[in-house]
Structures are given as structure tokens and as C-alpha cells.
Amino acid sequence: MAFMKRKLGLTSKILIAMALGILVGLALRNLFPGSPFVQEYITDGVFNVVGTIFINCLKMLVVPLVFISLVCGTSSLSEPSKLGRLGGKTLAFYLLTTAVALVLAIFVAVLIHPGSNTLSTMGLAYDAKDAPSLAQVIINIVPTNPVKAMTDGNMLQIIIFAVIFGFAVAHVGEKGRRVAAVFEDLNEVIMRVVTLVMYLAPYGVFALMGKLALTLGLGTFGDVVKYFAVVLGVLLLHGFVVYPLLLKLFTGLNPITFLRKMRDAQLFAFSTASSNATLPVNMEVSEHRLGVDNRVASFTLPLGATINMDGTAIMQGVATVFIAQVYGINLSIQDYFSVVVTATLASIGTAGVPGVGLVMLAMVLKQVGLPVEGIALILGVDRLLDMVRTAVNITGDSVATLIVAKSEKSLNLKTYNDINAGKVSSFIPEAEEK
Template structure:
């Protein structure tokens, strides 16, 4: 009976159950054994840490081969330089447009709501930010000097550029190139099957991640920055459900409600992992099989989006900059606000899709307008929760752009998009193994 019920549950339901039970489990242990060394050493830092880390590692394991193989496959089919240039131009333009839109929304809302309280500057501020790279260095670092090293280090921009060049070369080798392209198509099918199998671990990984979070993150961390927290959270939700829906309807004419419904699995993964890169295998799978985007588009726009499209991070940086200025009683001019928008937009290009890196890039934005970097210490306590939400926003933005661009290029299957059951991942692990056999 239990097995039958489990097989009927979709992936979203299983993840939600894992998330809810993880939070409940963590809160129960936290309240029953508040100072237990055993719980901390063997449950929080032991069992839960091991299970959660294995889950994240299993996703990260797929990122580099998935991005490289799928991007080579996509570029192989774009043999015309004009089409590749047009696709790249559309993608970059859309990502930059939504990032600027997010920043304007964030700065305007922060100025109106005024979340910063000058008395908070008396709090102990001991955050030491790592040095953020300059924009010039970000541009220089995009070109790989050693593609193998870029893959071993997970440098996504360098991997993307090498894969595009490699795929473009294959497309111009004639018959020999066709044989290599077929090999990469087969490899792409293999890696997508691995993604399907790994996704069966999701409910257990999410349970461990959420239980550990409930055990380690206390409500007291909200304390003095509750207004900042809820302002950023509200803006993230508005951008995710309102802004993206308007853009999707305006540029593609598609139903935003169908899109939001089909994005639930991806958003839950992103929320749980707080990493756009770790969520990338699921994002690509959902875009192709749930949303109806052709592989040649998804394999180009999504890896690029996971690297440079950080609307959620931009919202945090915009609100945090104004918040810190208000806390320290520093007046920002219109020029300063413009500098915040420009700098944060450029910073988002260099922001890696991994947890917590947004705070490092925030230091770059604060320095640009002469604000004390120490102010980051005020928001670091609540940033983990916001990081999870803004990652979900980031991957949603990637998929909105991918759908819009695919439709404009004629590489979109609207029948798949409108089919609520298309690409739905509900089978059990045993059923997957049976299919493979």
C-alpha cells in the first residue's frame, strides 16, 4: 500500500513532503535537546550533513559534463554564425534587461519603505569581505587558458566559451563533424538519464538539508533586520510571480500560470540547494521536456543564465545597499543610485551560481558608492534564507528567457508546454531501472 502511494506521488509532492518533514524533524530536535552535543555532533554535523552533502555533490557532479556536452550539441546545430550571434545577442540583452529591472525595483522600494534604522550601526560589525574581482578582470577571466583546468575548477564562463568554440568547429567539419556530433548526442542522452536517476534522491537530500537548516538557524537572527528581510522577500516574490509573468505573456503570448505550475520542481530544487549551478541539470531537463524548448536553445541559454543572470541577487544587492546607507546615516544621490544599478548589474555577471557568493559581490557594490563594507554583518544572519529564495528567482528568470527566446527562434513546442503531464517525473527508481534493462 505504501509503495503504491509512493509511486503515485509526483516529484514535487515528494520534495514538499521531504521539505516539511525535514523542518519539523529539525525543530523537534532543536526544542527537545537545545544544547545536546550528541545531536550537534552526530545528527546535525553527522548524519544530516553527510546526506545533504552527498545530494548536493551528486548534482554538482553532473554540472560540468552536462553543460559541456549539451552546449556542444546545441552549438553543433547552429552552424550559421549569424544564428549563433543572434541567439547570443538576444540572451544577453534579455538577461541584462531583467537584471536592471530588478535593481530599479529594489532601489525604488528600499527608498520608499526605508528599512534601515540608524541605531543598528551600534551593533557589533565584524564581517570581513573577500575581495571582489574588478569588471575588467571578470571579462579577462572569461577566456580559458586551460579548458581542462576550467572544467576541474567548475569555471562556468570559461566552459561555456570553450564549448561554443568546440561545437562551432565540429559543425564546420563536414562528414567527420557529423560523426562527432552524433557521439555527443548519444552522450547527452546518457547524461540526461543520469539526471533522471539522481533526481530520485531529491526528497531525501531535501529532508536532510532542511532539517539541518532548522537545527542551525534560529529565529533570533531576524531580530533587528526583520524589515529588511521581509522587504527583500516581498520583492523577490513580486519579481518571480508578477514581473516574469508579464514578460512571458508580453513577449511570447504563453499562459504564465502553466509556466509557474511546471516550474515548481525546479524552484524547489533551487530553494533547497541555494545554487543555480547545482540546479542546472534539473533546469535543463524541465525546459526541454516540461516546457517544450528545443535542446539547441536550452543548452545555450540556461548554462549562460546560471552564470550571469542573477536577478534575485541583484534585488538583494539593491535593497542591502540602500539599507546599509540608511543604517549609517549616509545620503545617496541620484548619481549614487545610478552607480548602484550599473555596478550591481555588472557584478551579477561575475557572480557564480553557488550559495552565499552574493555577499562577496555586494562588497564590490558598497565600495563603488563609498559605503562601509562592515554593514554586511547586519544582514549576514538572514542571508541564508534569502539566498534560497533568490536562487529560485534566478532559475525562474533563466527559464522565462529560454522559453521566450526559443519561441522567437521557432524552436519551441507549444503542445508540450500546454500539456500538463508532459515530461512529468513520477516513476520510482525500480521503474527507471526496468526501463534501462
């Protein structure tokens, strides 16, 4: 039994937990329909408590991990030009892939025609939040209070402060080297905490999937099943075809190796539906499994978790075409171009806004004169799609990280090509004592 336990990897455990969670949830839903006991003690009780604790464990690591890693990374860059290159390359890649995702989504949606103007739009309502102006976005990037930024989890402000702090550490001589050494030690500790939290994953995933199976209303799929299928298809195409092609084109690395090593992070992203919650896992995978230098990963991954929204862009592209078709409104080539430009730029501008995906979609719909109320049509299936697009988003973050690391000669090719490098099992005490 001990041999079998060691043989079963984290990925296998998470997949088994996902399957069991869905089966248990569906079984309880069908055996005890409408049961107050199941609702109170299982759905809102055990599943909710265990799942929420697991996500909270991941989220509690995000701010210290981002701040410490970024300080470590930037303090080791004595040349300001190198930091500028990292930022320029990363931002350019994220904007490029977001634009590609939108074009692909619009093309497939126009081709397949998921919308039908026979759908009822009576009584639809959606209260769209206002996105901040471009001037306010630029102002909000710089924190007035770094501690408050950390408390609020404002990632862009944390990134800016950490970069400035790390740059200062690199330029104060011996005192700075002592501070940098402390942060290096803290980074090792926080990465070990990430590894420990990953062992809770099967239990957390089981609870999250069980709750999802108990609460998801399948009746909402009836009218929008074609929309759901198109978004899902484009998400999978972008995640498993476009990204691997870009990785091969810009680095020459084996995409199959990349996808195999990304499975843990993708499963975390799918089960939590949160790029920020998955960030600690993605950092661990990128550095220890893919061989990316901390100086690159600590910059590109937090930035990607904040502004890289290819999965959301795909949803917006398909949803725009879908809503236009439902309302019988014809969009011109200029309208589609406007959608691509608006959504690409909005991916940065609305990064700190709650419910960012729907805020961005509301902006896009207003830009081309479509009724914002149409968003209500797709809300019922958005939860499942959100899980998939989060997995796509973090995959894009890692591809960008590898491309930038390869161009900066900050990638350990031996680690990348070793399929067993950095496996979680290598960190547990049992494995170390063997």
C-alpha cells in the same frame, strides 16, 4: 499502497520532505537543546552526510551536462549568425531583468524604509574581497586549459570552449557528424542520470531542511526583520509577477502553465541554494516539460546560472538602502543610478568569484561611499534569503530560455501546453512497464 505511491508526484514528495525535515529539526532542537549527541551524530552526522551527498550528486553532473549539451547545441547550428543571435538575445534579457530587479528593490526599500539608525553598528566588521578588474574579467573568459576549467567548475570558460568545440564539429564534414552523433547519445545518457538523481531529492531535501532547522539562529532576525521582509517581498514579486508578465508580453504563453511546470526546479533551487547544483534539473525541466529545443536550452541555461543574478540584485538594492538608513546617510538620485549600473555590470564581471553576492554588494557600497562593514548586519539572515533568491534566479533563466526559444522557433508548443508532458514519473521503469 502501490497505487498511492505512483499517484504521489515528485513535487509533492519534495514538499512533504521539506516539511518533515523542518519539523524533525525543530523538534530535536527543542527537545535536546545543546545536546552534543544531536550535534555530532544528527546535525553534523546523518543530516550533513545525506544532504551533502545529494548536492554533490547534482554538482557532479553540471560540468559534463553543460559541456555535452552545449556541444550538441552549437554543432547543430551551421550558421554563426544564429549563435550570435542566441547570445545577443540572452545577454540582453539577463541585463534588462537585472536592472529591473534593482530598480524595483530600491523603490520598495525607499518606500518602506527597512533601516533604522537606532541599530548598533559598534564592533561590526566585514572583510570584503576585491573583485577582478574589467580587463581581467575579459581575459579570464577564455580558458588557457579547458581541462582545468572543468576541474575548477569555471562555467564561463567551459561555455566558451564548448561553443568553439561545437562550432568546429559542425564544420568538418562527415567526421564532425560522427562526433556529433556520439555527443547526442551522451546527452541522452546524461539526461537519464539527471532523472535518476531526482529520485534522491526527497531524502536530500529532508536532510538539508533538518540541518537548517537545527542550525539557524532565530535570534538574528530581531534587528533586521523588516529588512528580511522587504527582500523576501520583492523576491516574490519579481519571481511571481514580473517574470510571468515578461513571459506573457514576449511570447503570449500561459504563465500559470509555466509556474506549475517550474515547481520541481524551484524546490530544488530553494533547498540547495545553488544555481549550479540546480542546473541539471532546470535543463531537464526546460527540455522535457517546457518543450525547449536543446540547442537553445544548452546555451541560455548554463549562461544564466553563471551571470543571471536577479535575486542577488534585489538583495543588493534593498541592502544598500538599508545600510544607508542604518548609518543615517542620504543617497541621491545619482547614487541610486550608480547602484543600478554598477550592480548590473558586476553581475557579469564577478560571476566566477566565490561568495559572489557579497562581493558584488561590497563593490556597490564602495561605489556610493557606504561603509562595507554594514554587510555584517545582514549576514545572519542571508542563508534563508539565499535559498529564495536562488529559486528566483533559476526562474529567470527559464523565462529567458522560453522567450529566446519562441523567437527562434525552437519551442514545442504542444509539449509546453501539455501539463503532464515530461513528468519524472514517465521515466521510471515501473511506469514504462505498466
